[in-house]
Amino acid sequence: MEELSRLFRLAAEHGAGYRRSLPDRPVGVPVDQDALVEAFSGALPDGPTPPERVLAELLAAAAPGLVASAGPRYFGFVVGGALPAASAADILATGWDQMATNAVSSPAALAAEAVAGGWLKELLGIPASASVGFVTGCQAANTVGLAAARHQVLAEAGWDVERRGLPGAPPVRVLAGAERHGTIDRSLRLLGFGTDVLEPVPADHNGAIDLGSLWEKLRAGPLIVCLQAGNVNTGACDRLREACELVHRYGGWAHVDGAFGLWAAAAPATRHLVDGLELADSWACDGHKWLNLPYDSGFAFCARPEVHGAAMSYAAAYLVGSGGVPEGADLTAESSRRARGFAVWAGLRELGRDGVAALVERCCALARRFADGLGAAGFEVVNDVVLNQVLVGFGDDARTDRVVAAVQADGTCWVGGTTWRGRRLMRISVASATTTEADVDRSIAAIIRASV
Template sequence: MSAPGDAYREPLDRARLHAQAWLDAVPERHVGPAVDVNRLVPQFARALPEGPSAAGAVVDELAALSEPGLMAMQSGRFFGWVIGGTLPVALAADWLVSAWDQNAGMRFATPATAAIEEAAGGWLLQLLGLPHGSDVGFTTGATMASFVGLTAGRQHLLQRAGWDLDRDGLFGAPRVRVLVGAQRHDVIDLALRYLGLGAPEVVPADAEGRMLPDALAEALDAHPGPSLVCLQAGNLHSGAFDPIGTATAIAHDRDAWVHVDGAFGLWAAVSPRWAEHLEGLAHADSWATDAHKTLNVPYDCGVAIVARPEASRAALGLHTSYLISDDHGPGDPFEKVPELSRRARGIPVWAALRSLGRSGVVELVEGLADAALALADGISAIPHAEVLNDVVFTQVCISFGSDERTRRVTQLLIDDGTAWMSGSQWRDRAVLRISVSNWATDDDDVRRSVDAVARAAARVPHP
């Protein structure tokens, strides 16, 4: 028989109480974890009990043991990496996804989840100004979203070159060159490793990390043949955008496939203030972004968009006697991502978009950029602090003079716990890197974070 509903009541009630207690504490708690993983492992790895334990008690134990090792990533004062919070409606939708427990791979088997994801995909194409009819798939993150786009590009280029990749594999195939900007995100290299395409060829970029179009043309002309060009919407450090329209035209003139890695920066396309930085975006062939990073849905939720569905479905699809496939129309969800069995990640996206509406998405994106600019302005007023990036979207890089002083200020800030910002290396300098991606960050969070940086800087004498 089916599991009785009452069996879930106590553990779910306990989980809800612990979840609410955590969320209530986030706004004022120390942002960083209180203990490290080496302290926690022995507590979780005690001898496995010989017999069963009550479900509610297990949930209580899990919450109690975990709490000191949790990072308050939902905090309005967490600016490490690009990790947003979670919109309340998206969190609630994600709870329903877990409760419904659908294997959302086929339209036939799970029509509700497929319909929701198709609707969310259509809304995303409208918001981002991307071609109607593109395939939209929901992946485990932006890395796998780029993997999808690059997989489709590899399939398309080799098929056009007369090579049957499915039958003959990569050995002996025409070489597919991959060209990237000098400051691309390293996950592109990781996706290429998965695809067996090897290390990319690096095209020079300017000081903000923007690929130089003339250098791209020169590199493509030097070795004609099947080529993938990876452009970037949102540099990890500066937030700058490659000249997407110009670079895409150069690449297409030479029959190259263009993929845009827009893990967080693709969302700038929804904003009238920022869309000009992505002029020509719709002319690319594939795009990757992350709904967690900027739209603030729960982990994990990448978005893969491919303008040529036949290429991605040929590379990722599977047809067998036991799968009831949809041969016509928008395709099955499993044909758009590298997973036959899959979680319905698009449902929280639908809920977030339905709740925000177009104007709410614009307000969210512009609010993140405004908070980043306010942080940059506030911190730049601190003696000997210097903002290194020219244009602030949602990323800010700060130097406090010498590399050693910058690293010490960063560590003191983390120890203080009022705000959390990560250290990095950019332009051969140590930097304090700020990433604003949380819908909940407000003016008070900005003020308190600037004050925390000022306190840390005051404790480190300037040479």
């Protein structure tokens, strides 16, 4: 056992050393992917390899290909870092190796989820009576929410979709904003609807769903409407109160994809952007984005726990504890689940209510600092900066792509490119708890250098 302790200490010390290096190391530089694969390659050995040697080989092979996405100057893909307490809790979760299927397989894991889920609902303004499934991210959360929606709208039409499937079922209409996230489309594929069922609703100037156009498309019948809190390019939020009221007037199910934007509800300065979110029927949200939890961490909330369980749960004769009140795996598409609730509980305890609000408001302020600095340098800020997303143009598309590539190669910071409204743009997402004004200013200077 002393060998195991030494091995775990080595891994933890390396992880901590890597985290300490993040403020000073290049964020991401071009890498030879073939060389990385070669470093991991070699014949699978016939016999065992000492664990310490395995760890040393892994460290050597992986080091050139690590991206400092947990650091203060990574502004791609709405990626936060990982809070210290949450990271330490995740290390413990790996050491404990709990299977969070239900309260029989791990009482502690399910207790942590129960408490953390209550805290999440309180922070986000979701009804306390809602159910929470701890999933891998918003792809899984959107799938769970839309599975619950599929169950309910077809049950109201007299169809048991879990037993009979979709062939022969009453047709379901699915509406979503033209600028929805692509995970909505994939969820519809996974649930057997196919993407042809989706009817896009035009978006306004900043990417939020146009309510007038939504109203024109609504009519009675099995109906699911996908709304958005936080446009992936602009940060724009749909007008949730009016949209949910419209959807419910026609008997539909309102699902909110709030991967990062739902966190606006946790801060006084941004809460108005998601006014009325409590009226929805289901919500999807990430923890590994703006809450700064370790990958992977997401949440599927449902206003009707019985519908949530009916859509997702199963029972088996051998599975002690199944078939009762839905919990754990009953609320997700996973059965053998890692105990990610420990890190959620720890991260929320570390920040507290005020800390979460401060994190959201500080990132929004830093996004505005990016916009002001780049605008003052003569570049075009294309979107209304309402949350933590900034879109910047550098003239024509080719030049914008060159600037993005040059910034990535420089390594001072990492920003991505995107296409919005037919234009190639730089996309900046501020979501890390460790980002400072100095990091933003240093990154602005690097972007200006790259534009020359």
